[in-house]
Amino acid sequence: MLDSLEPPEKKYERPSISELLEKIENHQKRLTGLLKYYSLFFRGMYEFDQKEYVEAIHYYREALHKAEHLKGKQANRIIGVIHHNLGLVSTRGGNLTDAEYFFRRALEMKDHMNTANSIRTLYMMANVLYQSSKLDEAHLFYEKALKLALHCNEEEYKAKLTIIYSIYEEYNEKEVERSLKYLEKKRLWSEYAELTEKIGDFHFETGNLPKEGIS
Structure with a gap:
């Protein structure tokens, strides 16, 4: 499934975020654990795509709450991705302080840094720090x-x-x-x-x- 708001170049046509969200939420009553997380995660992606940043943060935080109850490396990677995406939303909303905080949290997740998402977080961290005039870091x-x-x-x-x-x-x-x-x-x-x-x-x-x- 989609792990980030910045997916790699697509080699095939994927369903849109709204289509994925509709499929998941049509089975809302049966959602538990990881599927419940994905429901909230895709809702956050959808709200971000609609430029509804407050709503996006709300759903990402709910997804984070669910993910924190999961276990294993996959859970750690999920938590890292959510922090990364919260950083993206905060950056787009002009809140560089929160963006820096969320990207730092993502970078603290070792399992997140062992995925393709690591370069995205490192890039965004550099970008946010440059914008914040923290040039050395x-x-x-x-x-x-x-x-x-x-x-x-x-x-x-x-x-x-x-x-x-x-x-x-x-x-x-x-x-x-x-x-x-x-x-x-x-x-x-x-x-x-x-x-x-x-x-x-x-x-x-x-x-x-x-x-x-x-x-």
């Missing part, structure tokens, strides 16, 4: 995320890390353009839109506005 997480991205050949995260490094540390126009082209090629529109907006803000704040636009 942000750079440490940037390096950790980049090392893992290079090791796993994660082109998406290499591109995104290149962009945030350019925005907050040392701007490299050619590398930024190359990274944006990769995101565009892979149709990662949400990430593309978010990062181009940040690049636009960077150029505006520094007074270095490109003559022909960002792309």
Whole structure:
């Protein structure tokens, strides 16, 4: 099942979040344990997708409460993913303090860090710390995320890390353009839109506005 709001590139067409949610909630009376968790988790994903961030946090917290009663590595991975997604919701809602807290909690989960989700959390932690002007610590997480991205050949995260490094540390126009082209090629529109907006803000704040636009 879907583990994160940032799934890897799809090789086949998956049902939408609303379709999954409908299937689960049609059997609501029989839900217990792990299935109850997934019901709440998908509801949180759905509310996030609808930009209902308060509702998303509510359902993720309920899912977290259920997951904390589960046992084993799978439970620990689930808890890590929920903290990661709570961090995403908080970031999107502009609450960087809460976002930092939730990403730190996810990073504390060893079983979470042994999954593909680890690079996502490291990237988001670096991103949030950069936005919070905690540049030294942000750079440490940037390096950790980049090392893992290079090791796993994660082109998406290499591109995104290149962009945030350019925005907050040392701007490299050619590398930024190359990274944006990769995101565009892979149709990662949400990430593309978010990062181009940040690049636009960077150029505006520094007074270095490109003559022909960002792309």
